[in-house]
Amino acid sequence: MxxxxxxxxxxxxxxxxxxxxxxxxxxxxxxxxxxxxxxxxxxxxxxxxxxxxxALYWGQFGADSDPSIFELGADESRAGPPVGFARIGSSTFDTTGILGLSRNASGGFAQRGFPAWxxxxxxxxxxxxxxxxxxxxxxxxxxxxxxxxxxxxxxxxxxxxxxxxxxxxxxxxxxxxxxxxxxxxxxxxxxxxxxxxxxxxxxxxxxxxxxxxxxxxxxxxxxxxxxxxxxxxxxxxxxxxxxxxxxxxxxxxxxxxxxxxxxxxxxxxxxxxxxxxxxxxxxxxxxxx
Missing domain, CATH: 1.20.950.20 (Transmembrane di-heme cytochromes, Chain C)
Structure with a gap:
């Protein structure tokens, strides 16, 4: 131009x-x-x-025989409310409210890998x-x-x-x-x-x-x-x-x-x-x- x-x-x-x-x-x-x-x-x-x-594994059998390489869940073993976590190998991350433990329709928390939405x-x-x-x-x-x-x-x-x-x-x-x-x-x-x-x-x-x-x-x-x-x-x-x-x-x-x-x-x-x-x-x- x-x-x-x-x-x-x-x-x-x-x-x-x-x-x-x-x-x-x-x-x-x-x-x-x-x-x-x-x-x-x-x-x-x-x-x-x-x-x-x-959870994800490498191998043939999964939960009973092979260690997980990736996992989503909620930890209820300690005092206080449960905590959502994402585990990759040996590293664990707090993901409460999103992964592992997310809010349900009533406003409370429900244990599930990925949220309902x-x-x-x-x-x-x-x-x-x-x-x-x-x-x-x-x-x-x-x-x-x-x-x-x-x-x-x-x-x-x-x-x-x-x-x-x-x-x-x-x-x-x-x-x-x-x-x-x-x-x-x-x-x-x-x-x-x-x-x-x-x-x-x-x-x-x-x-x-x-x-x-x-x-x-x-x-x-x-x-x-x-x-x-x-x-x-x-x-x-x-x-x-x-x-x-x-x-x-x-x-x-x-x-x-x-x-x-x-x-x-x-x-x-x-x-x-x-x-x-x-x-x-x-x-x-x-x-x-």
Missing amino acids: TETPETGLATPSQRPRRLAVYRHARVTRLTHWINFLCVSVLLFSGLQIFNAHP LTLPSWRDLAMGRRWHFFFAWLFVANLLVYVAAGLANGHLWRDLLPSWRQLRPRSLLQDVADHLRLKFPRGEAARHYNPLQKLTYLGVIGVLLPAMILTGLAMSPGMDAILPWLVDMFGGRQSARTIHFIAASLIVLFVFVHVAMALLAGPVNELRSMITGRFLISVEDKHE
């Missing part, structure tokens, strides 16, 4: 104009919102299931939580297969998500990290495409976290163990599979939070429009003399 000699202001023809580009195909947008629904329900129903035994349903009902979880787990898998098949067919996976060798160079990656830390987002033509960190993150989620979560979920199912007995051994035991499932799910939730935060910082209206209509507005400099 240039300035006029008299006023120092850009003339209308020299101001950046907004150009609408087609950024997301219909199938990408549809599977994106179905994924959002599935991940939300899976998170809340998964925490309902976890609350039935709020984070579980589906909000009351204790393991059977209903499992039904919600299993139904949306299979919907999630079916939706993921549609996304992958469509992405391979229309070139989205290899054209938009695979980083080029130039983008993988250390200098390019370090520059991209620096831009993200400074909240400097791409503009103009650069905004048409995913940056290297986005590509690597999406590939990590699609290629590592989602398969790990699906396979460990199957490994915890007695019915699937009868069909695929090697699945439990592949993860080092049923309790190890449960722990990996919890970690993978937690990383996916972290990804969602960062993803939403970046969309809000980059321009929520434009980002949301692109995922609803497919149209994304970019600024283009006019080249008039």
Whole structure:
């Protein structure tokens, strides 16, 4: 953008104009919102299931034979009111009011791993939580297969998500990290495409976290163990599979939070429009003399 000699202001023809580009195909947008629904329900129903035994182990047998590596609970052994705690390895943290011991509807405290407002349903009902979880787990898998098949067919996976060798160079990656830390987002033509960190993150989620979560979920199912007995051994035991499932799910939730935060910082209206209509507005400099 240039300035006029008299006023120092850009003339209308020299101001950046907004150009609408087609950024997301219909199938990408549809599977994106179905994924959002599935991940939300899976998170809340998964925490309902976890609350039935709020501890994680490494190995095959769990509570009776393997020490916990993560546990939520309430300590009622000392004088005074119980204290909620979160234990990671040998370190214990007071989490009263949030984890282990949280407020109930009557205003008192109830012993439960995660609070009621984070579980589906909000009351204790393991059977209903499992039904919600299993139904949306299979919907999630079916939706993921549609996304992958469509992405391979229309070139989205290899054209938009695979980083080029130039983008993988250390200098390019370090520059991209620096831009993200400074909240400097791409503009103009650069905004048409995913940056290297986005590509690597999406590939990590699609290629590592989602398969790990699906396979460990199957490994915890007695019915699937009868069909695929090697699945439990592949993860080092049923309790190890449960722990990996919890970690993978937690990383996916972290990804969602960062993803939403970046969309809000980059321009929520434009980002949301692109995922609803497919149209994304970019600024283009006019080249008039």
